[in-house]
Amino acid sequence: MQEYQGKAVFGGIAIGKIFVYQKDERRVKRTKVDDVEGELIRYQEARETADKQLGELYEKALLEVGEANAAIFQIHQMMLGDDDYNESVENIIRTQSVNAEYAVASTSDNFSQMFAAMDDEYMQARAADVKDISERVLTVLGGSDGNKMTFSESVIILADDLAPSETVQLDKEKVLAFVTVHGTVNSHTAILARTMGIPALIGTPVDLSVARNNQFAAVDGNTGILYLEPDDETLQGLKDRQQEEQEKREMLKLLRGRENVTIDGKEIMLYANIGDMKDLAAVMQNDAGGIGLFRSEFIYLGRDNYPTEEEQFQIYKTVAETMAGKKVIIRTLDIGADKQCEYFGIGQEENPAMGLRAIRICLMRPEIFKTQLRALYRASAYGNLAIMYPLISNLWEIRRIKEIAKEVEQELTLTGIEFTRPQQGIMIETPAAVMISEELAKEVDFFSIGTNDLTQYTLAVDRQNPELDAFYEPNHPAVMRMIQMIVDNAHKAGIWAGICGELGADTTLTKEFLAMGVDELSVSPGSVLPLRKIILETDTRSI
Structure with missing residues (x-):
């Protein structure tokens, strides 16, 4: 038996045969051509074909993993149409009279090296995208349409790495798990894997030249371990745990329809985080009590211009109507940092996580903000909608938000458009907001704690940097004390406080959060029922 420790991307246990996926070793030769114009046409036709393929991949991903995760293929289409990229390819063909393959490969190397050398982590990630489109x-x-991975039986895929385009083409019915040698937990592929629900490991130091097709293996997505030819004892242990997990999933289904109330009568709001309308089915399936975080920024990503008021209104209206009176909390756009839109024209920043992002963009560009607020207020007439503002650090920010919201209300009233006055809440994500939370609580209707950024800013650790994983500690004592302070100050002002960050789904901390007095937990849809089980079994008086 051989054992390899990787990083878990998605949990679960998979047992079966391996399929070793190795990309063709492409050796691009530099060849002189006589017909330069013909070579340029050949490149143009290949680029158009590639663009069509990406469009088809987008449509497929849209159906399977939702708009937010499918957006990577639109980004690839945009990069494929980039003037600088295409001018570089065409210039090499013209000036050197060489074949299109060589020009594309050279441009790919040059551009990927350029992106990789940048300080900005988001731009560094574009290096892999350039290689993928090239x-x-x-x-x-080369005359191929890009062979898809097809299998006659279910397999565990083992690869050096998987591009998003390769991942989305997997036949989910025949993929037990995938394991890659490289990759990061925040890569597009990792996000797609979690959405697709496939057990997956990355950063697994396995020698692909040693592994072989049809070799028996097991993947433990909980501990991050790959076993090649597991011995009988290990295999039986994994099978037992696999059976236990299946039984737990079946038992959790019995919790549908139950109220989220502890043994001592404390009621918790248990909501779901979503990125777009296609996630609504998962919200319903997992019996969430509402939506605690609708990430509206995904409406802005993957396009080349601002969404109109009408486009946004239709989306918010649909979500509000579908939830049929259940709470829907929509976060205003949180663009910036690791979520960039080129058409916003933010420009290069030395430290984008602390730069022009979230509410700062909204207050500096009120015309964008007012368009979104108008759409939100209009949609408020169709359900139980609330608005939440991200990255608040100052009292004056809230007061300015209120001024702009008042202007929107007056404009809608003058035009006779029906609306309600939705609850207004803020995300507590900065130590500054924590320290003045007693004053902030008097200005809003609720708090939602964004533990991802709160941890990042409190510990001074870039959460996007995989080299710092050991230093990024979401349940650090300082973070936990801040959560308690936020909850206490919220209750003092008579408002509720919840958690919408990843920490809210950590089942090892659920009882502690209940004891702290946290009123709401908003998590991924799949985490709702496991949390409900803990809530129903908890007596906060004994914690």
Whole structure:
């Protein structure tokens, strides 16, 4: 038996045969061409074919993993249409009279090295995207349509890495798990894997030249371990745990329809976090009490211009109507940091996590903010909608928000458009907001604690940097004390306080949060029922 420790991307246990996926070793030769114009046409046709393929991948991903996760293929289409990229390819063909393959490969190397050398982590990630789109064009130029991974039986995929385009083409019915040598937990592929619900490991130091097709293996997505040819004792232990997990999933289904009340009568609001309308089915399926975080920024991503008021209104209206009176909390756009939109024109920042992002963009560009607020207020007439503002650090920010919201109300009233006055809440994500939470609580209707950024800013650790994983400690004593302070100050002012960050789904902390007096937990839809089980079994008087 061989054992390899990787990083878990999605939990669960998979047992079966391995399929070793290795990309073709593409050796691009530099060849002189006589017909330069013909070579330029050949490149243009290949690029158009690649663009069409990306469009088809987007449509497929849209159906399977939702708009937010499918957006990577639109981004790839935009990069494929980038003037700088195409001018570089065409210039190499013209000036050197060489084949299109060589020009594409050279441009790919040059651009990926340029992105990789940048200080900004978001731009560094674009290096892999350039390679991905270039590989697609080279495949087309080579006369292939990009062979899909097809299997006659269910397999565990083992690869050096998987591009998003490769991941989305997997036949989910025949993939037990995937394991990659490289990759990061925040990569597009990792996000797609979690959404698709496939047990997955990354950063697994397995030698692909040693592994072989049809070799028996097991993946423990909980501990992050890959076992090649597991011995009988290990295999039986994994099978037992696999059976236990299945039984737990079946038992959790019995919790549907139950109220989220502890043994001593404390009621908790248990809501779901979503990125777009396609996640609504999962919200219903897992019996969430409402939506505690609708990430509206995904409406802005993956496009080349601002969404209109009408486009946004239709989305918010649909969500509010679908939830049929249940609470829907929509966070205003949280663009910036690791979520960039080129058309916003933010420009290069030395430290984007602390730069022009979230509410700061809204207050500095009120025309964008008012468009979103108008759409939100209009949608408020169709359900139980609330608005939440991210990255608040100052009292004056809330007061300015109220002024702008008042202007929107007056404009809608003058035009005779029906609306209600939705509850107004803020995300507590900065130590500054924690320290003045007693004053902030008097200005709003609720608090929602964004533990991801709160941890980042409190510990001074970039949460996007995989090299700092050991230092990023979401349940650090300082973070936990801040949560208690926030809850206490909220209750003192008569408002509720919840958690919408990843920490809210940590079942090892659920009882502690209940003892703290946390009123609401908003988590991924799949975490709702496991948390409900803990809530129903908890007596906060004994904690």
